[in-house]
Amino acid sequence: MAFEEKLVKKLAANGFDVRIAANAAEAGNIARTEIRNNAPTSISFGDSMTLYAAGTIDWLRTQTEFPLIDTFEKGVPFRELIERRRQALVCHTFLTGVNAISASDGSLHWLDMIGNRIAPIAFGPRKVILVAGRNKICTTPEEASRRIRETAAPLNVKRHEGMKTPCAITGKCADCSSPDRICNERLILHKCHPKGRITLILIDEVLGL
Numbered sequence: 152m153a154f155e156e157k158l159v160k161k162l163a164a165n166g167f168d169v170r171i172a173a174n175a176a177e178a179g180n181i182a183r184t185e186i187r188n189n190a191p192t193s194i195s196f197g198d199s200m201t202l203y204a205a206g207t208i209d210w211l212r213t214q215t216e217f218p219l220i221d222t223f224e225k226g227v228p229f230r231e232l233i234e235r236r237r238q239a240l241v242c243h244t245f246l247t248g249v250n251a252i253s254a255s256d257g258s259l260h261w262l263d264m265i266g267n268r269i270a271p272i273a274f275g276p277r278k279v280i281l282v283a284g285r286n287k288i289c290t291t292p293e294e295a296s297r298r299i300r301e302t303a304a305p306l307n308v309k310r311h312e313g314m315k316t317p318c319a320i321t322g323k324c325a326d327c328s329s330p331d332r333i334c335n336e337r338l339i340l341h342k343c344h345p346k347g348r349i350t351l352i353l354i355d356e357v358l359g360l
């Protein structure tokens with residue numbers, strides 16, 4: 152099932168550089184080409200299961216062309232990873248996923264715990280590359296908000312062992328005040344400014360949370 156032309160046109164009209172991939176592997180190829188075309192002086196990424204599925208994170212960790220700020224490197228102390236996340240705010244090229252896309256207005260939606268994923272999307276890096284499976288597409292901004300709170304957040308909590316939030320137990324959001332709460336910050340991009348700064352790769356598969 153291809154993406155609706157109306158959705159692609161709406162996103163493009165909002166200034167996003169939209170690419171279409173049939174599957175995760177093709178999305179990985181598009182991301183690599185886009186990275187090489189931008190010749191980044193530094194590169195970093197935010198947590199995204201879709202980026203992992205596309206093979207992009209494995210590739211970033213093994214390539215030697217571009218300096219990588221790896222903010223999730225295993226074995227590195229947490230404080231050092233936080234410092235790297237600060238540096239990543241002003242890296243040249245930043246990659247991550249999307250929590251939800253509203254088809255009615257072509258807006259992009261995220262929730263985040265500490266902001267290291269959403270802050271560089273909004274400002275800082277010269278280039279941002281996003282990947283999104285077709286399951287991220289919602290009809291309206293309201294549905295997108297609901298999706299990230301009722302679907303993405305509880306499933307993301309489950310990925311992280313030891314998080315004691317109500318949704319970790321029930322699978323449902325209780326708008327909690329837990330210290331482990333992962334829904335502390337919200338980002339909505341109505342338009343891409345400057346136009347084309349963000350490349351959005353839509354993948355015709357169910358990927359990520």
Ligand code: SF4
Pocket residue numbers: 300304305308316317318319323324325326327328329331332333334
């Ligand atoms: S607000 Fe709390 S309960 Fe609701 S999804 Fe976020 S972490 Fe889970």
